[in-house]
Amino acid sequence: MxxxxxxxxxxxxxxxxxxxxxxxxxxxxxxxxxxxxxxxxxxxxxxxxxxxxxxxxxxxxxxxAPVPRPRQIFAVGLNYRAHARESGLDLPEAPFVFTKFPASVTGPYTTVELPTKTVMSEPPTMSSRTSPPISEDSSSALRTRATRPRGSLLHAHRPCDTGPDRAGRRRP
Structure with a gap:
């Protein structure tokens, strides 16, 4: 049940x-x-x-979504070898834990549109390698690269099962 x-x-x-x-x-x-x-x-x-x-x-x-309005979301990235391999990254000693906005939660059949421009962000390995396209027919691929703003922690943004944050979208 x-x-x-x-x-x-x-x-x-x-x-x-x-x-x-x-x-x-x-x-x-x-x-x-x-x-x-x-x-x-x-x-x-x-x-x-x-x-x-x-x-x-x-x-x-x-x-x-069975929990449509969570107070917080913790996501885990690069937590198994296949995920690291498909991302073109080395498997870290410990998985990366990061937060997502509650607006990123969606139901199992929701269509999530990706931005038309490439999204630039930072993987934890400080690599500038381009991630593979999400699908062969995808009009935009997600690319990642590392940056470390002065005086701040390393910020890493990777695709996650919860999908892109949708806070700015209008609701039907």
């Missing part, structure tokens, strides 16, 4: 079918996907007792 965000509503999914948490709990929970995490033990109890007999099929187009 999984906790899902189905059309902006908290849900429980099992075998491709889902229950609305607010309805299944007779209003004990709200429909807000973020609210269930503050009451995790109670949600687990509801999930154990849930009856999926009349559950609706999951509409994959309605799936959103």
């Amino acid at each position: 999984r906790v899902i965000n189905h059309g902006g509503r908290a849900g429980l999914e099992q075998a491709g079918r889902w229950l609305d948490v607010e309805i299944a709990s007779d209003g004990w929970f709200t429909s807000d996907p973020m609210a269930v995490y503050a009451r995790w033990d109670e949600l687990r109890e509801l999930a154990r007792e849930a009856d999926f007999t009349d559950a609706e099929p999951v509409d994959e187009a309605q799936l959103g």
Whole structure:
């Protein structure tokens, strides 16, 4: 069983079918996907007792991020050999941990448009090597290079599973 965000509503999914948490709990929970995490033990109890007999099929187009408004995001980069190899970088002694803006979270089927110009940033190895294109038909590739502004820590920006930050975009 999984906790899902189905059309902006908290849900429980099992075998491709889902229950609305607010309805299944007779209003004990709200429909807000973020609210269930503050009451995790109670949600687990509801999930154990849930009856999926009349559950609706999951509409994959309605799936959103299960945690749509996180307070913070920690990302991990270069944490396995294949990732380092595809980035053209050496595997570091320890993976790089960095933060992302909460606006970078998206659902599993959201189209994220990349900027039309090449994005320049800094990999942790101080290398100026160009990263490979994201896809062969991609109109823009992400390139990275290192800079260390005076008086600051090394800033490293790498592509991440959460996608580009979308804070400046209009919401539909």
